[in-house]
Amino acid sequence: MFRRQKNNAARQIAVDLGAYRTRFYAPVEGLLLDQPSVALQDMDHPIGGIEALTHFGDQAELLAAQGLDGMRLIQPVQSDQHNDLGLSAAMLTHFLKQARQAGLISKSTEVILMLPNDTGDSTIQSLQHGCNTAGMASVAVQCAETAALHATDLNPADPCILLDFGATSSRIFAVENDKVIYSRNLSCGGDTLDQTIASGMVERFSLYISNETARQIKHSVAAATPHSLVRCTSTSCKVNCLSVKTNSITTFRISSDTVNQILQPTLAALAESIKSAVAEIDSTVRDAANENGTRICGGGAMLPRMDQLVLTAADLPVQIVRRPQNSNVRGAAATLIDADTETPDLAELI
Secondary structure: OEOOOOOOOEEEEEEEEOOOEEEEEEOOOEEEEEEEOOEEEEOOOOOOHHHHEEEEHHHHHHHHOOOOOOEEEEOHHHHOOOOOOOHHHHHHHHHHHHHHHOOOEEEEEEEEEEEOOOOOHHHHHHHHHHHHHOOOOEEEEEEHHHHHHHOOOOOOOOOEEEEEEOOOOEEEEEEEOOEEEEEEEOOOOHHHHHHHHHHHHHHHHOEEOOHHHHHHHHHHHOOOOOHHHOOOOOOEEEEEEEEOOOOOEEEEEEEHHHHHHHHHHHHHHHHHHHHHHHHHOOHHHHHHHHHHOEEEEOHHHHOOOHHHHHHHHHOOOEEEOOOHHHHHHHHHHHHHHHOOOOOOOHHHHO
């Protein structure tokens, strides 16, 4: 999705190159781009690598659905996670060039890349080069923790605790005086839950499903805590599966109770990792979080009753930030607003 603007091209944008979605956010204009972080790869290409990528984002998904021979859909960010092949930079360059062609940004646009604090130097250099290739005026890097903090209603100078539930990983961190004083990866991200559902379908019902189908199940009927904790009606969803016994495609209806049973060990491990991490945080920061509350951001916060899981594990007041699925990129854009006194007040924009 590209959102055309009636006004002039954005002077500054924050970029979240996520594992599942790529988003561009401008301080004044708002969300400019929101596309799946996917690329179509030609498996018959003589060179391979970057040269074999033919389409990106929505267009790649559309063509992949047509079942073209010799083509497969990949997730560049995840492909680069352990072995940087430059695929993510190629995708970012493509999106930036398309945004320029749509008149959303220009050569004078400044880019701030929001990246995890442990991103390697080679990856950072590759992404910066991608921005330069797309003709951007300048490019800077901001850590995801800082972006997440600025997406909340908390004062960056006050001690606080935040949990960022992302697609590939999740992290808890503590901040004091606008600096990260504690950071720890948690036991799983959203993709781990998808893989757990897919594995559970094989173990329980001898049915194969894709991770994408597992993600649909998670979004439809899963929850972070058992249904017994709240009053709700059990729901279910119907999906297409490959039967191990018959080697044929079949439909299967799975209930929310079954999904939660499959996810329970993984979510219990997540709760335990949150509990142990909170115990490691300085007591003064914990006391401040007990007064001000703990904030949850990231797309994983959308899983029903995730705040209940965190509340039970951390034993601290919990609040999910507004629009958590794109909170980090909005937080990165908020730092641009803070640096520009001529822009409107942050509250008016997010």
